[in-house]
Amino acid sequence: MIELDIRKRLHTAGGDMNLQLQLDIADGALLTLYGPSGAGKTSTLRLLAGLMKPDNGTITVDGETWFDSGKKIDLAPQRRQIGYVFQDYALFPNMTVRQNLEFAGKKDQDKKMVSELIEIMELGELQGRKPATLSGGQQQRVALARALVQRPRILLLDEPLAALDIKIRLKLQDHILSAHREYGLTTILISHDIGEIVRLSDRVCMLAEGQITRQGTPSEIFINRRISGKFKFTGEVIRIEQQEVVYIVTVLIQNSMVKVIAQDSEVEGLQVGDQVMVASKAFNPIIYKIE
Amino acid sequence: MIDWKPLILTFELAVVTTAILLLVSIPLAYWLVASRSRLKPVIETLVSMPLVLPPTVLGFYFLVAFSPGNAFGSWLNEWLGIKLVFSFTGLVIASVLYSLPFMVHPIQSGLSGLPPSLTEAAYVMGKSTFTTLLKVQLPNIKASLLTGIVLAFAHTIGEFGVVLMIGGNIPGKTKVASIAIYDEVEALNYGVANVYSLILFCLTFFILLTVYLVNGGYLKRFWK
Incomplete structure (x- = not known):
């Protein structure tokens, strides 16, 4: 002890x-x-x-x-x-x-x-x-x-x-x-x-x-924190670009860059360097073994 | 034929001085690295002083301190029977102090350059600080030790001011090569002066070359 x-x-x-x-x-x-x-x-x-x-x-x-x-x-x-x-x-x-x-x-x-x-x-x-x-x-x-x-x-x-x-x-x-x-x-x-x-x-x-x-x-x-059938990751906003009618937000989650499409209302108040959460329903994810 | 005595004396002095310096400098450098004492900057300054002080200043104070006319000098003479002025022992003591930074600085930077986790790992294994110093720290700063030894040796060979002041110029006793050269030039024996000078020049060149070869890794392929 x-x-x-x-x-x-x-x-x-x-x-x-x-x-x-x-x-x-x-x-x-x-x-x-x-x-x-x-x-x-x-x-x-x-x-x-x-x-x-x-x-x-x-x-x-x-x-x-x-x-x-x-x-x-x-x-x-x-x-x-x-x-x-x-x-x-x-x-x-x-x-x-x-x-x-x-x-x-x-x-x-x-x-x-x-x-x-x-x-x-x-x-x-x-x-x-x-x-x-x-x-x-x-x-x-x-x-x-x-x-x-x-x-x-x-x-x-x-x-x-x-x-x-x-x-x-x-x-x-x-x-x-x-x-x-x-x-x-x-x-x-x-x-x-x-x-x-x-x-x-x-x-x-x-x-x-x-x-x-x-x-x-x-x-x-x-x-057991929250089993909710969702993927949830926190990351940092690296870049926000406007393309046509939507925005593309690049988020760094651990070591990977993820691009997320966002609406005007979502981007409002978002700045480069902000900590954000990226979430998605996970009913049908692809799963495969990493060698 | 030239008189070899000054050269032999020079090497005797350099060998003895270097050996003493090695024994003194390891604990001193260790303390300087480990200590957080307020005295540390003062001690560091004193160790470095010979780098900038004219050798004659050091020699002058030794002469005054060791003189049998003074309290300290006469005490040494009466109680220990040691006469430091105009003697080989006096030369050694003066040389040790004069070459101190050349030995302490490489060892100090070697020790402080080791990752602290090495010593900590040894302590956690139950090893005393002495065992750790002997078996872990010193074997991993061989290059620094070699640099210290060679610089101290070469620097002692190159002394002039201190040995002249404290040793006088007694043939076979305190007349080292650097002083002999000066003497021969004064006596206009340029040939002899040249022989002494050339020997010292070549010798120090090869000593220093060895250090750079070894520490630069050029000799590794011959050892393997």
Whole structure:
């Protein structure tokens, strides 16, 4: 059981922000932190790992106090036994894949674990190579394996799959899930990908401007919101053109540009840069598999 | 035949100075990168001072401070039996301070250029700051270390003002090559001066060339 109750003033690019968290995480849970960038997700992981110090509050893990501003307790990151996968993977460039894993271990007893992880993560052929020669997905696998060498109780994953393409993502999601179950971990994941969140996590915590705005299971948060037989997407207006009697509005929805025909009355008051919602009845959509 | 003593002395001085500088500069650069102390700008300034200060200023103050006629100098002499003025030890101390920025700056910029996640990853793995420095940070700034070592070495070879002030010009003891050249020119022995100069010129050229070759990756293909 992880009990977080902390406050921290953060200086972000968009000005100062108060991170205020009150969060209980059950043993063995796989929790996802979800929210816009700058909401305090990475800071939450760093506070838990001891890489950042809360202004005040308490962090308790399995009844053991890791941080208590009142009692001036602040357990060093070295003693928190956390597995952390950094956004940039943080593999040591001077060491080979195997050496990276071995460095994470403490004594000889971890040697067996290293060999086991190399096998589970399918790193056998890569073990003699330096990180700079690996692809993103391979580096990610090494980082995940390395985080598990010291058998942590808690695994923190900071957007581990963000930079990878869809096929490798699916494979790594399997790796994360199997490691999570195999080693009985409590895992906290940062992700922006709703499909990934629904697939992996059993709880979601939505953060916005340093506050927890919603908490629940992924389906409570993302799926059962409103089943209405409609497609609904939010996006940003990129361009408004008049053509004959109608207007063509170009909207950026995530990474795709969509052109929508609009009437005079709809365009009125609409400007480039506005956030809009594009909706459509979805009785007869085309569905096909993406390879 | 020329007298080789000044050249040998120069290299002895450069080797000893560089070795001491390496030991001193790593912790100092580490502190400069990690510290948020209010003293930091002051220390940074002091480290950089030899870059702009005339060497004679430094030499003059050393001479005054180390002189047995002064409290500090006589204390050293009486209690530790060390005489720093006009001695090799004095030359080494003065050279260490004089070449300090050439060693500290490359290491400092090397350390601060490493992604912070590397050290954080090591801390989370339970590694101490010392282990992390030794096994993660230093091996990943080899180019900076090499630059520091070579610049400090070359700069020590090139000293003149400081060594003249603090060392005097004692043959076989404190008369280094750069001073010997000046002496020979004064005595109108242009031939000898030319030999010394040519040796120093070629040597520093090849030392610096090595750095640029190694750090520019030109030698990689021979190592692989």
